[in-house]
Amino acid sequence: MARALDLNAVRSEFPILGREVNGKPLVYLDNAASAQTPDAVLDSMSNQAQTAYANVHRGLHTLANETTEAYEGARGKIRQFLNAESDENIIFTKGGTEAMNLVANGIVDMIEPGDEIVLSVMEHHSNIVPWHFLRERHGAVLKWVPVLDDGSLDMEALQAAVGPKTKLVSLTHMSNVLGTKVDAKRATEIAHAVDAYILIDGCQSGVHLDIDVQDIGCDFYVLTGHKIYGPTGIGALYGRVAALEALRPYQGGGEMIEIVEQDRVTYNVPPHKFEAGTPPILQAIGFGAAIDWLSAFDMDAVRAHETKLLEKATAELSAVNGIRLHGTATGKGPVISFSVEGVHPHDIAQLLDRYGVAIRAGHHCAQPLMTHLGVSATARASFALYNTEEEVDVFIEALNKARGMLL
């Protein structure tokens, strides 16, 4: 039976949520940057390290075998979480950024000058800069799809941007600034109609959406551990078999090879072909534990709770004088970006910190979106399943006080 969302019980599994900041109880609303990590995840890593730790894949001794089993078990959990075809479709990376770089490096031989890569203006820099490398070094052309006034992706513009020269479409599944969700399945149909690859950046959506990569049909899907209650230093790239086979390996080293001689090298099969060197073993195990921990909940209750927090915060923020909300698309994820007239977002975040409230301010690694919105930065509050309605009240109260001090 699914676990009920009892907030007191859940919060007790995150000792950090009980601490004070500047003499006030912590209100942690920076979950879109990194969510906090429950005891179950930390315990999974320390238990592994204390009882069965060695390098993976290499040993013929018990500890090596047990560690390999746990590491490969984590891969199986990610596969299940994404509903991927098989464990071979899942590559561990050190995060979302490395997954995107792996694909950009992997397709380099397929890029001719003038080939097009289609992106949206709301992408995170990690889903922009690797493609800029292909522009700078290989003559690829970046084509940009705008967002509509409510922050939703302009699907007609996407359709118009994709054409015979498109090699890859790379889109976020959920914006880290606007909370906008993208219809990844429709985007995949559009990309595949011209035989282009499509990558979906699920770094934000992983924790908020039910993901089925086979249903979406995408070639690549990216996850990162630290936004799904897992540790940092770990992420995953899903690739369809044909897409992975076509990619050239990203890094060279141990484990990713089949044969190495003085004048030739042949490569291991995916996923090992893309996991050179000793991987982040404990982090992968922690990532698997985070997936287990999250998946145990009644996810409808989790989604409903996060939506309630979003709606409450949106309504209360809208009532604050001089507020501009960025991103109001229907069904958006629990992320609110906002500007306060006449006040720099950094000042708001710093003053909120005095009241124990942690929000983020800046360009959120999304400068093309900032340009599109006509701002240099925004303030952002983002919710996780452990946040409470009382915390929303504290946030709004602190914001009103901060505004009063700054204006």
Ligand SMILES: Cc1ncc(COP(=O)(O)O)c(C=O)c1O
């Ligand atoms: C939408 C999106 N893509 C990619 C990333 C990068 O992920 P990572 O920090 O795991 O490299 C982030 C992180 O903020 C993100 O929000």
